[in-house]
Amino acid sequence: MATPLNIGMIGYGFMGRAHSNAYRKVNNFFELKHRPVLKAACARDKDKIQAFADKWGYESVETDWRKLIERKDIDAVDICVPNNLHCEMALAAAAAGKMILCEKPLAMNSAEGAKMVEAVEKAKVANTVWYNYRRVPAVTLTKKLIDEGKLGKIFHYRANFLQDWTISADLPQGGTGLWRLDVAAAGSGVSGDLLAHCIDTAIWLNGSIANLSAMTETFIKERKHTLTGKVEKVGIDDACQFMCRFGNGALGLFESTRYARGHKALYTFEINGEKASIKWDLHDLHRLQYFDHKDEGRLRGWRSIHVTDGDHPYMGNWWVPGLQIGYEHSFVHHVADFLECLAKGEPCQPDFRNALGTQQVLDAILDSAKKGTWVDVNKG
Amino acid sequence: MATPLNIGMIGYGFMGRAHSNAYRKVNNFFELKHRPVLKAACARDKDKIQAFADKWGYESVETDWRKLIERKDIDAVDICVPNNLHCEMALAAAAAGKMILCEKPLAMNSAEGAKMVEAVEKAKVANTVWYNYRRVPAVTLTKKLIDEGKLGKIFHYRANFLQDWTISADLPQGGTGLWRLDVAAAGSGVSGDLLAHCIDTAIWLNGSIANLSAMTETFIKERKHTLTGKVEKVGIDDACQFMCRFGNGALGLFESTRYARGHKALYTFEINGEKASIKWDLHDLHRLQYFDHKDEGRLRGWRSIHVTDGDHPYMGNWWVPGLQIGYEHSFVHHVADFLECLAKGEPCQPDFRNALGTQQVLDAILDSAKKGTWVDVNKG
Amino acid sequence: MATPLNIGMIGYGFMGRAHSNAYRKVNNFFELKHRPVLKAACARDKDKIQAFADKWGYESVETDWRKLIERKDIDAVDICVPNNLHCEMALAAAAAGKMILCEKPLAMNSAEGAKMVEAVEKAKVANTVWYNYRRVPAVTLTKKLIDEGKLGKIFHYRANFLQDWTISADLPQGGTGLWRLDVAAAGSGVSGDLLAHCIDTAIWLNGSIANLSAMTETFIKERKHTLTGKVEKVGIDDACQFMCRFGNGALGLFESTRYARGHKALYTFEINGEKASIKWDLHDLHRLQYFDHKDEGRLRGWRSIHVTDGDHPYMGNWWVPGLQIGYEHSFVHHVADFLECLAKGEPCQPDFRNALGTQQVLDAILDSAKKGTWVDVNKG
């Protein structure tokens, strides 16, 4: 019988639901030494957190996150709150000796991130950051293929994350569901929210980024603020794009925006190697596009791989070939890997240190965009 | 707090897992008056059913399905066993006053199916058949669009279900995982297994089928039988295709096979109406292809609708726009609807009577293929 | 310097233009021993044929096709008129010792077709039928792949040809541009017009068809006739579908219609073999979809081959890799092959005898649809 691992969840929004679902499902599909127990959920609003707890089966609720962290019966703290709270909570949780599963991006900036790394490493607590897209089977397969050398030398890496939900000038900033538009809560706009995913994947797949030149744009300069009721300056980046060089010599091109009409959550990447190329996109996350130059000349073409077979990463644990899984499953895989790493005493990537690398690129992006120059990524 | 509904599950295979997952998840995502409780799971093999129960959280196990059905603490029986057992179990469950959720196809033939309909109607127990694809959001949306008249008069309906997993002559028939190749257990091959889905959807979307001309083929005539150890004649249809006329005058064309190299579980349909057309396929189940003749001439084209918005059927209960759900969610939707119908005292479609319609088409198919003539579908 | 081959063109419609363009272009792109000379064009309407001749550079015009055929300076007659005139013209041209390039389908029925075959074989004149789709590079490549054994045993062949241009009941029948709706001129509807293409390709790729069961439908029963001015019964088939067995044991499924809203000229085929499968469609005629089971399991997928490389059939004669050719080029290829065969003294396929095979299937289709039974294809 699997050992219980008591989860203390802070937050109850979109990510709170996604993580809770993952905790509940993981042992139905994966053979693991541990099983997450939904011990307590925490938020300031008592009614809301109680309703959330009822819906998901959390055994208890708290309204003070410090109290949650101090509870003896909590093994791991899951931080699912706006970015400006990550650092403080993580420091407290580490100090209390709790494992930490922190939503991305790690922090508001790499200064905060560095403190968080120091804290968890000093406390020697298991830690991970929810860059969930690494564990979409098609993306995990990409990592394997690159590591096996199937692509050879990489020439180009391009990625974008396109959305269109903030085009209306009537959309306010701040408050529930809209904190991503509020620079005080989010730290940045699409760079921290969307590009962070692209960068995490890119570093994982193609190694570190050496230097970059970035630009940002805020198309709608003022929006009503939900919390103050006033029209206020928008402090986040609505769009952000950058060119870069990777440590391995590859050229990178990245873009994200919430003004790309027609795209809801289109995260895409393409990698061009000497021997083969790969493309993937989140709107059809169960497919991988693969081009292999070794194929007979007349018959070369991009293969559309339906990543649903038993020999595809994670897929042997689900249904039968041809049947898709969806977005939520990437979180289940993350929990499964976290628990497996826990059993083995290994870090579960991306851990805080690893995720700090993405934070450093994010800092460089905002710095470059502000200065209008190329900047080196500070590997601190 | 939702009222418990105690489930007694018979079987623990692929469908046993899919249904169990649905029961466990449904209340996390849907507001319902009832909540399924995994009360007992049943199979002849004690060790296997215990392992299954442990994995999914069933409170108890049984090794005799008759005993399960008799248990006072079971409200609903879920029949997840090979087709040749459906009838007997359903009759017993109805006699015991249990609700029944029966895997598709309803029965081995329409004679059996008719008995089952009679039994549940006499016993006045809630009943439904797991034709899950109706509740893929894109398919449900199709139903709405047709009902709203967006397509106008329907001229053509074509569907196929293509797989490729039985091409090897070395694959045996019979036994766990392979009972679908054994005519004694399955009753038929691709017609009952795959075309049954196509027919259920077709009747739902386009009304009844009047008459048809069918052909079947068994490409590999003999296979080793797992249970007897001997090479035996293969009694199922490896491939089946038929032409038909619907009651509304539309022409139909259907095909299914397990010899279509390159397709894992490619269920597709296309409907051509006077005003608009629709296409869907299971390999990208979160998309719907829609062509509307009303669009401005220069700008007409097939729209690839990413069926992941809050105003798409069922999708408001899941994540945010752009994020896919998968195969398993169709079962969650079925349970949600079953419970909602239960609360309202309405039948949950397809109920046994409705599913009998598909069975009658299946009978006509095998009859036509055998005789080599057109046959009317017996609406008996 | 290439030897002139004097062309006498009968007709000036859509096909008259397509063929004339092919004659004019072929020597710019292919090295050939002959070069077509646009010697004379013929039609009853003097003004119209003169305008056509001026546009395309025909040296002279005729208004009596019998006179054209008798001209000493004509080497080859191109028959580009409605189906009901093919036989009479071909017999006369053969009698006059002219080569014949005849539009498809060969004839109104196989009785006529047999006479035409007899005539050209007796006269020993070069002859070919314009089933142009064989010479779309992706289709020609398919033929090569099958002949090389890449697909192995063929299990399934399915094809359809979908259009939507006759859905309006206001469209009249008969007369210029609309003779395809007039049974007196066309002989049949979609079967002779569209399925004829599908059948020609199918027989070429997969061998002869043994027997079949077909159905036809005329959705709009009466249309105004352009020539008589009266509302008259529609004698053609608006839609036609059939199931069949090929001589090699493969199952076939074919459909064509002019009531498939959203499809302009969507000719598609898919072939499922033991080792590999192939798909093609006319709306993206420069692509071939190819699935090879030999590919490594994790990386198997349908390849979308952009058939524009120098090692693809015919493509070395055009531009550079990645640049598409279009519909009209299939006719250029046909002329190139006709001239090459002429130089070698070989028949250019499909010749009349070969095209008679398609006519026999068409006869069987109409016969089966009328009787409502399976019929053997008469290979008479």
Place this chain on the structure above:
Amino acid sequence: MATPLNIGMIGYGFMGRAHSNAYRKVNNFFELKHRPVLKAACARDKDKIQAFADKWGYESVETDWRKLIERKDIDAVDICVPNNLHCEMALAAAAAGKMILCEKPLAMNSAEGAKMVEAVEKAKVANTVWYNYRRVPAVTLTKKLIDEGKLGKIFHYRANFLQDWTISADLPQGGTGLWRLDVAAAGSGVSGDLLAHCIDTAIWLNGSIANLSAMTETFIKERKHTLTGKVEKVGIDDACQFMCRFGNGALGLFESTRYARGHKALYTFEINGEKASIKWDLHDLHRLQYFDHKDEGRLRGWRSIHVTDGDHPYMGNWWVPGLQIGYEHSFVHHVADFLECLAKGEPCQPDFRNALGTQQVLDAILDSAKKGTWVDVNKG
């Protein structure tokens, strides 16, 4: 009867063929007041140019381009030679009062380009630059849609041009077919060859570019030079990418490379507007992807428009709906428009002045890449 326009062609390579084909075909498909006559073709190698002239029907040949330009019977000079010769030839042709059709890019740089503009404007001769992609029907349709306001305010413009034909280090530089790798002949690499197309289209569709930040890369630093026989430094850019701001406030992102394994000639662009978005790519040039936010919410999706209808730009002159044209037709359209403009006494865009705008962006790109800074585009 159309007035002859005598063409003097300089060059006989890929573009010489594409233009010759266009001159030969244009009057078969378009009603025009002029008709091109292939009067003379010119190249240094007498045998080669004679073979070319024979193949295409040029009436005569020249081996000295100055002599061709001086010929009284030449009305228009077509410059189809490497970039380093454009300026000199154009100046001479203008001085001789000839119309000029010049291959793209206009010149080696904008200094040269400015001289060419001055020359043709002073001489008042008709002039145009072969940026042929403007006249792919789907691209022309895009222009119309933007001009009609269908997209509303533009937020993003992204384009790339991806090829993979120079990945091998064994490929030499210089000489026939390889002058594009030789900086002395080409002036630059992918920027002038490929990005030039992207920029021309972008300025046409979205207005001028204000400033940009670019980077270039030469992956393979040395290649054998065909003309010298020695291994020499490669002076061209193998890859080039840049970010920019358009005058209208839109953000731009551009990339081109010859190291994108799997792409032969994949020119793509995507434009995101407030109301609608558009995507296009050269590998399926007959399609346009269009997303309209005005569509009913549930039914919004990217439309794949098969740009082959009579109401699509240029398409009424070709075949019937559903039948594709190809790459070569963009040149036919350019000639048709050139002749129509000639008849009306209007400039045919892009004329030299217009094409100078693209040259100024190209200069800014190379300047920015060299300096590693943002630069303003000199509209000098």
